[in-house]
Amino acid sequence: MTSSTTDLAVCRPRTAGTEATDRSARDRWAPLLVFLLPAAAAGACVVPGIGHRQLWRDEHCTWWASSIRYTDLGLLVEHIDVVFAPFYAAMHIWIALVGSSPTALRLPEALAMAASAGLLGLLGRQLFTPRAGMLAGLLFAVVPTVTRYGQEARPYAFAMLFSLLATLLLLRALERPTLKIWTFYTLAIALTGLSHLVALSVVAAHAAVVVRARRGGHHFVYWAFGCAMVMGTSVLVPTMVKGSGQAGQIAWNDATVQDLARYPTDLFGSWFAGTVVMGLGVVGLLMTRHKAVMPAVWAVLPPAVTFLTSDRLHLFLPRYLLFTVPAWLLLAVAGADLCAERLIRVCRARTAGWVLVTGAVAGFAFQVFPAVATARQDLLGEPDYAGAGRIVRTGERPGDGIVFNGELGERKAMAYELRGGARPKDVLMRLTPQQIGWYAASECGEPGTCLADGRRLWLVSTAKGDPRFRMRKSTAAVLAARYTVVRTQRLHNVTVQLLERRSS
Structure with a gap:
């Protein structure tokens, strides 16, 4: 009796209700998977050897400014590095709790990079497909500069994290507008600017999304976005004003055409990574068009503006522009995902897309692994x-x-x-x-x-x-x-x- 009942259950055709239940379960688990796998991959690349490379000059500045008394820190930022004051204040608390070993100083940045990989996966899923999100997050994990700056006690990983978070929250706010989400978006904008002022230029890409949403009939979105910008950036005004008077500390950074030519290599940490990602990014821009507007503005506008104003603002530095790496990856995987979809239709194999994802990440990782290993070593010009x-x-x-x-x-x-x-x-x-x-x-x-x-x-x-x-x-x-x-x-x-x- 039991055996025949089981056989009947196995042979019974699936009902619409059963399929809907399975689909609902997949929908609940998919975002978690798209976040966790890239985050775990990034952690696996960044955390090993995090304390082996000795600190360099800028990290010594982090330790010094984050170890002195708050009154002394206040005097320091009156003269220099006021734009890093929030980071130093936060690291002051961290050092008091955890200590000042190289591993302790760099662990927050490593965690921020891992979380950034997960957020990029969610952002790719939101903009394109779950497969595109997974591919973007996994490729992000093996980018050499992700390891390099995930193992550095400076705020660039946090600028990456909060710019991704703000972008994801904006898309959610446009999809399901609530006061709660717009409030979180406002807070994320403030945190992005507090991490690094250059990263605040991501709002130009946000504005492009808002303009498209307004044309689609969301008439209130201008007001919501405008209020978020005013409130989110208002806390940054004192830092901006004071920081403009300290621009002389980076006056040495006058960008040249040679710096621009080296930009892809410096941004991604290897010539191969920069060439492949930016090349595929151009393909993705041409193939996806309107969906690629936001990541295209995010990827191109900040370096273009900082380069053209480098003789006055001196802000064209790859580490300042690290937050644009996710945008390039989104453009690259957009084109790759469309190619995978077409291959699936030709081959009529539903698993072909995920096979391509695995192969692409594995091939990319194999080629850039030497650069990832180099990123964990002492910087060549730094004294021992x-x-x-x-x-x-x-x-x-x-x-x-x-x-x-x-x-x-x-x-x-x-x-x-x-x-x-x-x-x-x-x-x-x-x-x-x-x-x-x-x-x-x-x-x-x-x-x-x-x-x-x-x-x-x-x-x-x-x-x-x-x-x-x-x-x-x-x-x-x-x-x-x-x-x-x-x-x-x-x-x-x-x-x-x-x-x-x-x-x-």
């Missing part, structure tokens, strides 16, 4: 401050002093490497960075007096060749007259010398 710190830590004695020579943030870097314990006295420092509101200190005007005491000194220098090259002449003269070099150790782009006082 970690090695210098180990040398000083191993050989220091009570009463030792330390002096610095160079222009690569030696004092700040060594403060990080020697943190958490006793360290040699900075004998030439007259005013601390906290006192002058800067990352550098003010040095003693009379080195003969400042170097009057102490039998041993450590010299940490990033000068090429002679460790005292371009050192202030008065300081170099005192060191030469009073101290003898007893040990010299040369590391990558940094030299550590131990000096002992000459006998009278």
Whole structure:
């Protein structure tokens, strides 16, 4: 009886109600899957080795600004980096809770990159198809610069995260307009600007979507979008005003045609990745047309504007424009998805599209894997401050002093490497960075007096060749007259010398 009943159940044709139930279950699980798989893939690329690469100059700035007292941070941003003040304030809390190891400093950015991959999957699903969303999210995970900046204690991963979140919320608000969703969208816009002001240019792409929605009969959308823009950007006005007065700190960045030619490689982290994604992006733009308007504006307008204004604003830097990577991927997968659909019709195989997704991601990952591995390594031009710190830590004695020579943030870097314990006295420092509101200190005007005491000194220098090259002449003269070099150790782009006082 049981067997025959089971057989009848198996052979019974599926009803419309059963199919509707199955379809409803798939609809509930599909968004979660499209989010989780890319997020997990991005985490698998970003998290391994997150603490192996030593911090570089900008990350030392993050540690320094996020470790000093809030009053000192307020003085610092009065002079420099006011646009990063929200990030530093948030990292201040994080460091107090978790610590300041390289892994601890970079973990928030790694999590932000993983979440960005998931949000990109949802955005691709919303704009095109679930397959397109999955492909975009998985390709994002293996982009070399995603690993590079997911392992960097700077705010670019958060700018990526919040620009994606704001875009997704806008599409949801246009689809199902409620006060709750528009409020969340307003908050996401504010967070995007607080992460990095350049990322706020994503609202140009949002405006393009709103214009299309208005033409489609959504008459209220201008008012809702306008209110969200006013309220979301109002909190950024003080930062914008103050930041405009600090533009001189990046005045060195005058973009050239060569910078523009290198832009695809610098943005994606490898020549292959940049060429393939941007090339497919152009194909996707031509094939999808109206659906591609929003990602096209998002991908093209920010770099175009920052390049054309680089002689005044100096904002054309690939890391500032990292938030445009998802837009290029959306354009690329849009074209790839249409090609897959056509192949499915020809082959009459429903699984062919997912096979193509798997093959595309696997092939892309295979080609860019060397660049992903390189992104986890120490930056080529950065000094080996970690090695210098180990040398000083191993050989220091009570009463030792330390002096610095160079222009690569030696004092700040060594403060990080020697943190958490006793360290040699900075004998030439007259005013601390906290006192002058800067990352550098003010040095003693009379080195003969400042170097009057102490039998041993450590010299940490990033000068090429002679460790005292371009050192202030008065300081170099005192060191030469009073101290003898007893040990010299040369590391990558940094030299550590131990000096002992000459006998009278």
